[in-house]
Amino acid sequence: MPRRSDDRRQGRGRPRRGRRPVRSAAAFKEHARATVTALAAQGDGVAETEDGRRLFIPFTVPGDDVDVLIGPARGDGFEARVLSFARKAPRGEAFCPHFETCGGCSVQHLTEADYRAWKRGLLVQALSRRGLALEVLDLAAVPRDARRRVTFQAERTGSAVVLGFAERRGLRIEGIEACPLLAAGLNGLIPSLRELAAAMLRPGERARLAAARVEGPEGPALDLVVERDREPDLAAREALAEFARTSGAARISWRDAAGAVEPVAQISPVTAAFGPASVELPPGGFMQPTAAGEDILRSTVVAGAKGAARIAELYAGAGTFTFALAGIAHVHAVDGDAALMRALGTGAGRSGLGGRVTAETRDLAARPLLPGELKDVDTVVLDPPRAGALRQVEQIVQAPGVRRVVMVSCNPQTFARDLRVLVDGGFVAGAVTPVDQFPYSHHLECVAALTREN
Known part of the structure; x- marks a missing residue:
């Protein structure tokens, strides 16, 4: 979804602030041998020592037998580095000479089939932790150089x-x-x-x-x-x-x-x-990382909103979905960024859609739309930042007129949390689509449509 900058979406800081701590070689001292049994959420291999400690070992795959040095604590386990492989399981071949050094990609060493299964599994696991046994479709991928x-x-x-x-x-x-x-x-x-x-x-x-x-x-x-x-x-x-x-x-x-x-x-x-409209982006205006991924998200959102009579589009940005949704029904677009809302409103007017699109500047995290403000809305489309939209979905379930919700997210964890609130509020979720806009990393987009009867 459009944002003024990548920082709002990824939480990145200034050039010399907020960087990750350095793990020196001296921090990795204790030797162990272990067998990798699974892949963790960030792509590291997972193994256990004989005394039950969990290890996160980068650039390994299930089936690898490795000699490692154990380092600092990390989450519910410990970081580890490979000294040597006693046995290597089948794996893919990295296509970038900077892989294992650059911090961008973490899983180029997986086969294509293993990679797709792992990435889809990130969403399946996030839903499962919230008690949601939903159908998860195959991974929707974009071209590698996109x-x-x-x-x-x-x-x-x-x-x-x-x-x-x-x-x-x-x-x-x-x-x-x-x-x-x-x-x-x-x-x-x-x-x-x-x-x-x-x-x-x-x-x-x-x-x-x-x-x-x-x-x-x-x-x-x-x-x-x-x-x-x-x-x-x-x-x-x-x-x-x-x-x-x-x-x-x-x-x-x-x-x-x-x-x-x-x-x-x-x-x-x-x-x-953006579909039938053109929007002049403000300085630093965010856009989806790939055109192909944007098209997948837009078509999935529009399909989920089909049949709507009046749509509230929350966290609308500059209008990635707005103008396509306007082909279905009137859209009230809301976002906390005033410059993006001005750009969206101007684009709607210039494209002849001013009568079908309205725009409102509002910090939805601090001031979510209340049930009374949703009384004339039957469909809500949300595309929040990584923190999700918990306060807003709590209000949606209390708005009896809302019969359909289309949820987009770049964070499977908060996506599953917010879906749990909607399901507990009487909504039924359809199939969930994982969209891989960030190949060979753990970042993943998710889309689901939910409906509720009277």
Whole structure:
């Protein structure tokens, strides 16, 4: 769902804050041999020692016999590192030279069949923990090289600049020349983004560069948001202007210490096409990571809302689903981001849908729609951030006129929690669709439609 930035969805912080603790080699001391029996939620192999301690061992698969060094406590077990394999079970072949070092992908070592079963199983397990025995469809996948937005990290170390992604469970940046999950247009930017970082950073400084290729009616537009601890000085502004001139970027923006995003250079509008409407995204406007995944989500949501008379779309963003839903019934779109709501309303008017779409700015986590405000609504569509929509679904079950709910989530755990509330409130859930927009990671989108009789 559209958001002003990746940070709201993934909970990422400033360039030098909120990073994962480093696990030094000295922390891994005790030797053990173990057999991997399962895969954990983040893709690590799971094994038990002879004395019953649970181990999380990265880059292993069920059936592996491994000699490991046991390290720090983690959750209900301990981290461990492989010293050697006594026996290797069948596995896939990683397709990226940075796998096992870069923190982006965690399970390239699985076979395709094992990967799909593991990823679908994340949703099955989350539902099961809430006592929900629902039908879970096969994993809906997107092409591997389909990512149209990415956040690179950059650091100057002496005279060199490294641009890439944070290493697995560490602070170091793994420099890359290309990422096989990115669309070609984004991989092609890496050399020029490295040059931009070199012109902006002092020794020891870091920056984040979030690039997105937004598909609009006039073709793709490059939208870049830059972030570092210091505010932009003359050198940074000159470097950004030069990047705008040479890269063909439509817009370059700067995120300040408070998280506000302001354009530094606006060459042309950044317009996203959402079905029958076009929306000019505000600076830092979030979009789904892949066009294919967006299409899967949109078609599934529309199918779930079929037959609605009046729809409340909550956490609507810039309108990923809004305008397709407007082909079914009147849509009242609600989101806490005022800029996104203005963009959605303007897009509706320009597309001739102003009479079928209304927009409201409201923090639904703090002020969920109450049953009285839902009295004229028979269908609610929700696409909340990772924290879910617990307070809102608690109000929905008390709104007797709501007969249908379509729930979208990027977090299987909060998705299952919120579905449990709806089911306990009399709703019956149909089949659940897992959508794999983040291949070879543990991140997963989920969609379900629920109905309730009088």
